[in-house]
Amino acid sequence: MTKEANLAATERWGAEVASAGRYDVLDEILAPSFxxxxxxxxxxxxxxxxxxxxxxxxxxxxxxxxxxxxxxASDDHVAMRYTISGTHQGKFQGVAPTGRSFKVAALQLARFENGQCVERWGSTDELGMLKQLGILADVAG
Known part of the structure; x- marks a missing residue:
């Protein structure tokens, strides 16, 4: 497949799955061996x-x-730098909703074969997220 198709699949992952909750889209964009x-x-x-x-x-x-x-993107890899944001309105990692919002940076590298993602690596600023939500206090020194 083309890098344009891989880019489109990556964009669907963020827009349709993460942001809209359409989990079935993962069955289309991820290989069964993902x-x-x-x-x-x-x-x-x-x-x-x-x-x-x-x-x-x-x-x-x-x-x-x-x-x-x-x-x-290349013909078989897509690298994406993105932000994740949200408001804590339900239980998260055993913590009751704080009502606070977060916005953090994240990175993802995905490898594609035949138009579907077969592997994913990623990193998210989880520490920053927990601090913004008030779940983890700032660490001094």
Whole structure:
């Protein structure tokens, strides 16, 4: 497939899955053999694990948004720098809703074969998120 198709799949991941809660889209854009090399705690590294992750996040943050800042691609890889934001309105990691909002930076690298993502690596500013939500106090020194 072309890098344009891979870019479109990556954009759908953010807009339709993370931001709109359409988890079924993952069945279209991820290969059955998909592996998430950086799963969240308690998340399996497969498609079902990723669906569960997004369900959990959207229950805690119903207004969750993933917005691309910069995307670059080759024929088989897409790298994306993006922001994640939301308001803590449901239980998250055992913590009752704080009503506070967060906005943090994230990175993702995805490898594609035959028009579907087969592997994903990523990093999110989780510490910044917890601080903004008031779940974790600032660490001094």
């Amino acid at each position: 592996v998430d090399h950086d799963p969240a705690p308690d998340q399996t590294p497969d498609i079902e694990g990723l669906k569960g992750f997004f369900r959990t996040m959207r229950m805690a943050f119903p207004d969750l948004k993933a917005e691309p800042v910069e995307i670059t």
